[in-house]
Amino acid sequence: MTNSVFDPVALRSDFPIFQRTVRGGARLVFLDSGATSQKPRSVLDAERNFYENHNAAVNRGSYLLAEEANAAYESARQSVADFLNGKFEEVIFTKSATESLNLLAYSFGNSQSSSKFAVKPGDGIVVSEIEHHANLIPWQQLAKRTGAELSWFSVTPEGRLDLSNIDQVITEKTKIVAITHQSNVLGTIIPLAEIVKRAHAVGALVVLDACQSVPHFSIDVAALGIDFLAFSGHKALGPTGIGVLWGRSELLSEMEPFLTGGSMIESVTMTDATWAPIPRRFEAGVPNMAQAVGLEAALKYLTEVGMERVHGHELDLTASALSQISDIPGVKVVGPLDMKDRGGVISFTVEGVHPHDVGQVLDSFGIAVRTGHHCAWPLMRRMNVVGTTRASFYLYNTEDDVVALVDGIRSVQKYFGV
Amino acid sequence: MDLDSLYQEVILDHYKHPLHKGLSEEKTIQVHHVNPSCGDEITLNLLLEANMVADISWDGVGCSISQASTSIMSDLLIGKSISEAFSILDEFSGLMQSKGGSKGNEEVLEDAVALAGVSKFPARIKCALLGWMAFKDAASQGMSDEASNKQGEENG
């Protein structure tokens, strides 16, 4: 694939779901990859192959299947590490990005007061107004439990992070800066380097919610200089039920566990336990093995296509959609109108029509979009909208999908007489 | 697809010209309901007098289905006895669960039968029920307040 021309139409045949039609024979125009991606056959095959040929609980048995299951699971870990340019033991499998972020918040919260991870009254935790609830509520609640102060970057009317007061937001008191790499609502890619620089200057840790970036462009954790990163497999062509927490090994190895139970211990008595080294310390219980293996296949697929090409293709579609959508009278794009530091997500409102109704009419043409607040309620309030309709692009979308969307929006306006 | 069965003319009319929208000033029971999956919100004021629904007024943001349904509900229930209102509410809830199998009893539901098509769209049922559930909540509060007032009077 790497040497051939990037052809999204040909590539769609790798994704079984595009063989079906929807709503009375309509072609499926899937514009909701921001919520979850569709899966290529190789991912489905990898999961099936694991169950059919190697299924056994990892970290337990000493028989052949258990050895093979272990090898498959740990190979998946290595593949994730390679994909992110991190180290093997720095990759922790969780069920989702949501769990990864909660793992961090609870691990910090469980720290002894003498630990450098302890969060105390007077400490600062910094987030932003563009956070998905998954990277807001764990920190908001950690602040509540510990008496730490939550502060945040605001967003400008055009949907960019406002860093004009960065020195007042990230201060000497700040312990954690938890921030999303690319907004799932606006498509904005944040000026991460500036934030990392300031955070590290005051000794704070940087947690990156990379749910909307890892699937879409090449990420190098070493180059970004961050401390932790979370993403969900299911948004990156992988199965549901598998997420990743990456963290710098020297940090993870000093941190308290979040979930406790089997596999994560070193030794146990009736009254006490000690913890296994990383990564197992953070993987209590029999993990989602087939899903990890499926994620490995997904990352392999993306690598074979080439992340540069995935990203380039999404940018082409986004630029085209953005200019056509913003040309329709009565339609307002919520988020940056130019392509600078912007990914393949477009939110918009149609004057006189609620997003739910926009989505319903689009659905009647086979177009799947997300409507509502996108798990970013504070951002909706900030942008003065009750909700938006959101189209998000991935490698399998085509210019035909953009045309369908634009025609669809015009039909919505006609249908509701606005 | 059945878009037209969902968006009946009556619904679009109510959406564009909602009835009893705008909160009344009178002293009433007030409830606030939210549909957390889509962010739609409604505030509803209910005035009960002698076991009658004397007035309903409401305000809120939401899709055409939730706005039209609340408009139809308020117009339908004002002037009914509380027990009548509850039986209409049961009838409407039943219609919403019918998965497209029922056209609705027009004698009881009047304009609300226009919402029958919603029952074929699982994601929209909660939109149609938002205002009705707010009414149910307010009326239940009103009745228990009344019961405890009565008890208070008897005890006092």
Ligand SMILES: Cc1ncc(COP(=O)(O)O)c(C=O)c1O
């Ligand atoms: C930016 C962002 N963060 C976090 C999440 C949560 O991901 P999950 O629900 O897979 O845990 C999402 C998913 O929508 C997201 O877009």
